[in-house]
Structures are given as C-alpha cells and as structure tokens.
Amino acid sequence: MAEITRLRWPDDGPRVLDLCERAKDYIQLETGKDPDMAYVKETMTDAPPSVPPEHIWCWGHAQSGGALDGLATCLKGYYGPKDWYLGLLLLDPAARGAGLGERMARHVIEEARQDAADCVRIAVLDANPRARVFWERLGFEHETSTSRGDGQLRHVHRLPLKKDRT
Numbered sequence: 001m002a003e004i005t006r007l008r009w010p011d012d013g014p015r016v017l018d019l020c021e022r023a024k025d026y027i028q029l030e031t032g033k034d035p036d037m038a039y040v041k042e043t044m045t046d047a048p049p050s051v052p053p054e055h056i057w058c059w060g061h062a063q064s065g066g067a068l069d070g071l072a073t074c075l076k077g078y079y080g081p082k083d084w085y086l087g088l089l090l091l092d093p094a095a096r097g098a099g100l101g102e103r104m105a106r107h108v109i110e111e112a113r114q115d116a117a118d119c120v121r122i123a124v125l126d127a128n129p130r131a132r133v134f135w136e137r138l139g140f141e142h143e144t145s146t147s148r149g150d151g152q153l154r155h156v157h158r159l160p161l162k163k164d165r166t
Contacts, residue, residue, distance in 0.1 A: 004107045007058040009044040016040045019068040069095040072104045082118040119160045126153035
C-alpha cells in the first residue's frame with residue numbers, strides 16, 4: 001500500500017510538477033494559469049514572514065511507480081502560533097472520489113494533533129463548492145470569508161483540535 005511521505009524542495013519539484021500538470025484543472029481555477037516550476041516552488045516553499053522555512057511542510061502520496069497522486073502543503077504557526085494552515089490538498093483527477101483526499105486530510109490533522117496544535121484552517125475557493133462540502137463533512141466549520149490577496153472569494157474553515165477551556 002502506498003504511503004504518505006514528506007516531500008522537499010527542490011528534490012521533489014519535478015514529481016510535484018507532474019502531479020500539478022495532471023491536476024491543472026484546479027490550478028487553472030485558482031490561478032488562471034497552467035502550472036510550471038515557479039508555481040511548484042511557490043507551493044512548496046512560500047509562507048508569510050511569520051512562518052519560518054522549517055514550518056512549511058509538504059506531503060505526497062505516490063503509487064508503486066513513484067508518481068504522485070496526492071499532495072498536501074501546510075504551514076505551522078499561520079494565523080496563530082498554535083494553528084496549522086492547510087494551504088493545498090491536490091489530487092490527480094484519476095484518484096478523486098476514492099478516499100485519498102480524506103486520507104491525506106486526516107494525515108495532516110493527525111500531524112497537527114501530535115504537534116499539540118489548537119486547530120487546522122483551510123481556505124476554500126468559492127468557485128469550488130464540492131471542496132466546501134468535503135471539508136464540512138470532515139468537521140471543518142465556516143469561520144469567515146475573504147477576497148484578500150488575489151481577489152478571489154475564499155471561505156476559511158476551521159477544525160478545532162482542542163476543547164475550549166471556558
């Protein structure tokens with residue numbers, strides 16, 4: 001059975017680009033452009049100044065031939081010092097609907113729990129309503145909506161990992 005493993009820039013860049021080219025429907029939805037190596041580098045390394053490089057994590061899921069069919073990128077300490085932000089969950093179209101997205105999401109959630117994170121956040125494009133249903137099914141709750149950055153409307157969802165102490 002294939003496993004979810006840590007990916008690193010630049011070593012895994014070509015494998016990530018290969019996946020991005022197969023899953024370019026999402027990348028075009030998000031950026032309006034086809035993926036290239038600059039997109040891959042940004043996806044695997046970019047973070048706000050408050051997030052140090054060692055808190056940028058990428059995981060991939062590969063089949064036996066080594067080609068990636070799933071990618072998850074995360075930032076530890078984004079929004080707040082004990083928060084995690086799942087920036088991208090990307091699946092090969094051939095792997096969609098078969099449980100891989102949930103498996104990868106649960107991997108990230110478990111990593112965040114092991115790190116004693118308070119929550120995991122994601123931002124879902126308004127133009128991707130199926131993704132909102134997916135995240136809500138996993139227990140994420142709508143927190144806010146914003147069009148900051150590139151101007152596209154995104155819905156920020158949050159999954160609390162610790163019970164409120166009130």
